[in-house]
Amino acid sequence: MEQSAPVLRIDGLRVDFRMRGRTNRAVDGVSFALNKGEILCIVGESGSGKSVTALSIMGLLNVPPAEIVSGEILYKGMDLLKCGEKEMRQIRGGQIAMIFQEPMTSLNPLYPVGKQIAEAIRLHKHVNAKEAQTLAVELLKKVGIPSPERRIHDYPHQMSGGMLQRVMIAMALSCGGQVLIADEPTTALDVTIQAQILDLIAGLKEESMSILLITHDLGVVAEMADNVIVMYMGQIMEKARVDELFDSPAHPYTEGLLKSIPRLGQNEERLHVIPGSISDDAPEKGCRFYPRCEYATEKCAVSVPPLFRLAKGRLSRCWLRENEGVAEDEQ
């Protein structure tokens, strides 16, 4: 996987939110690379900064209150943070597309879905309205909507949640982008519909699209991901290949998460619990997870652990792994 240059590369991204004189760092030094044909999952609970990371890539953050303090987002060697709005418009949708959790709110309720797809096509390709319409039908067929010739005239309210998410994916595919960012694409859907959408996304990977999948559902991660990033309070806590992450988590937070989900067919008396909650303020110094960690030592309370690079390219931000790897230098 290391042989070709990554499609998308994030380096030391830091994002602040300033509100009422207070500054909250939502993303704190996040770096990762997305390779061609890879599904990279970002897992984390609410407030872990996973969505903010995605929105920064797309240049969709509200500035202010948000502010990108430092970092680079490199797409094919070009820093997206230095791009002007005009260039960004070409990339957004044309090269990198994003789908969101709520397909109902991402589409305009006043226009038929076909028209909305055609609009996206015509923004990026030089085709006339009729050709765009034909392309829209083909796309809807590709994402598995039955009788697409008829359905392009439907308004969003005439479609179900699963259908709308398919429309969103069709729109994301419309301009032949290389990267798809999917922010909780199945959270609002039922399990049987979720299975259909996940199959569809897995099919896109076969066509060597690079997919950044953001989710909080570890089941989805296990089914879809090649590599996984676990985020907690704006920092990457662990990065690993999916099988390694589930077999031997290298960070206490990952371990806690994996243990606390009830699993089908296993008779557990009690579920494992990570004490406390994420909404408490970040500790002044030391590891972010330290107040909830069952392995916490005195060192964890005073100094922030760096990301340690372990064997097989795994990363873990935990002092317990200090002897197993070298610290990554962070910008």
Add this chain to the structure above:
Amino acid sequence: MSNNAVPLLEIKNLKKWFPVKKKPFEREKLFVKAVNGVNLTIMPGETLGLVGESGCGKSTLSRMIMGLETKTEGEILFDGVSYSFGTEGKKQLYRQVKMVFQNPYASLNPRMRIGKAIAEPLVVNHMGSKGEIDKRVKELLDMVGIPADYANRFPHELSGGQRQRVAIARALSINPRLLICDEPVSALDVSIRSQILNLLADLNRELNLTTLFISHDLSVVEYLCDRVAVMYLGRIMEISPAKELFARPSHPYTQALFSAIPVPDPHASRARITLSGDVPTPVNSPAGCGFLSRCPYAAPECANEPVWDSVGEGHCTACRRHGEIAASA
């Protein structure tokens, strides 16, 4: 099921049809058949899980049990007595049945201190003097694992998990005979979810609660429930003791539902039954099996009304072809 004990709640052929606005020149009156002939019993001390996808009628059913929705047809018996929906009957009912909702951000009054919110059901029902009520509130907070001095805080000062604990304490304040939990953990994060699930399991054991637990998350239902009912398009498809259902699902819908859940194990072999299409609309749903349009085993005989068949101890399924399906598997 034991046959001598009186069930705490018995639902007989319960229906709720919502009329749809008639279009001009349209003869037939249309109905959304949200709940379309449900039979259920809940024994005292039992936790019954109700699973199903959105739009299957599980929330309408719970609202009818709660007395928030009137029925179209059928009967709900509480303790062997039929519901009355008069003022006095409702008062009685609200003393016996309490509910915990999905979103703890919406179900607590933002301007009411949580101690007062928990005390409210006690005050309304004249259950004790002020001193007694204060003592009970402290007891309840302690029971759900919230420090007693939080009683003076407002909901916005609490995290999502803590708010859900408050909602549970409020529901339990008057010792209800039946607790309805409508998706109590689906709005919570993974690490908080296990805390609340453990709390519910502990309370179930300690207080010997009778609970109707509604969820779309099957692993959660398996963890908490004694028996599970699977609902689809306003009807119960399969009902069984929890362990038995997860070991041997016999209705094709249950099987598809189980296989669609992503398993948190990258080594798991995936034999997924992907259902095509969406849940059909419950507007004037045709007779016969509701799952017919998506069922991989559909046969002409399925256009007839499904029949209840026993496939094991307390395990019933509403599929005509379950025998053949089990044989072919």
